[in-house]
Amino acid sequence: MTQQALRLGTRRSKLAMAQSGQVADAVRRMTGRPVELVEITTYGDVSREALAQIGGTGVFVTALRDALVRGEVDFAVHSLKDLPTTQPEELALAAVPEREDPRDVIVARDALKLTDLPRGARIGTGSPRRMAQLNAYARSHGLDFETVAIRGNVDTRIRYVRDGELDAVVLAAAGLNRIGRSEEVTDFLSVDTVLPAPGQGALAIECTADNADLVAALGELDDPFTRVAVTAERSLLAALEAGCSAPVGALADLLADGQIVKEMRLRGVVGTTDGSRMVQLSTTGPVPETHDQALALGRELATEMLAQGAAGLMGERAQ
Structure with a gap:
């Protein structure tokens, strides 16, 4: 039957x-x-x-x-x-x-990397989080590019580059991997440059x-490791009282000694979309064994970020 x-x-x-x-x-x-x-x-x-x-x-x-x-x-x-x-x-x-690659990536004309883009280059993204961190990176490294707000699916976004309307677009590595288009990536953005969205990948x-x-x-x-990691990231997001479109990045890494996972490091960032002001902090501790412990890790880091002025930065974006 x-x-x-x-x-x-x-x-x-x-x-x-x-x-x-x-x-x-x-x-x-x-x-x-x-x-x-x-x-x-x-x-x-x-x-x-x-x-x-x-x-x-x-x-x-x-x-x-x-x-x-x-x-x-x-x-x-x-x-x-x-x-x-x-x-x-x-x-x-x-x-x-189990989580896919959480990083953001660049798809650029002429197989360029982020740091190789010419002065005045236009980079498309629909994410205030990506805009904030890319603009902050440009300010700190003396780069000259413009972030441009776009919408659309993967095909639409990459077409902007192929048609010459934009010099590059930012996408999620996981999405391109899942649809078999990872070969189009021209640069993987280190999480030290751009922290992904909470739960990305x-x-x-x-x-x-x-x-x-x-x-x-x-x-x-x-996957228990993925679950505690994303629970901590989303707890940070919730405690910052920010929606998915707010310029908040977070990533929980599992730190291993050989094959043995020892600790979890949670990093968070909030910034103005022009990249002029950023609050970026991290905390490291034992890998949470329960849902409540993962929630607590996110809330604790959010409290520290709020004390450093994170709420004010999000408020500036909304004005």
């Missing part, structure tokens, strides 16, 4: 379909059940406004979550960085699989909290 297919809710973009397809394959192998993709259009997919203008937080996930609650799909796959920091009680974050797999069997089955895909 054929088992009923599990319905996986996904956005329709090429990247979303690719990463959802990878999760679907893993769930098929793990459960032996067929999985079908259910394409859902979100507000963030149809709006042409800049993400900073429409709020950023939740615009790519609300429609998927609504479909879960209505029972139209059994589980959904999101880019974790798109999730609001507050988890709805009716939904379970069943799995956070990680996926979130959600289902309804009352479906205990599915929560348990999907939980087999969970």
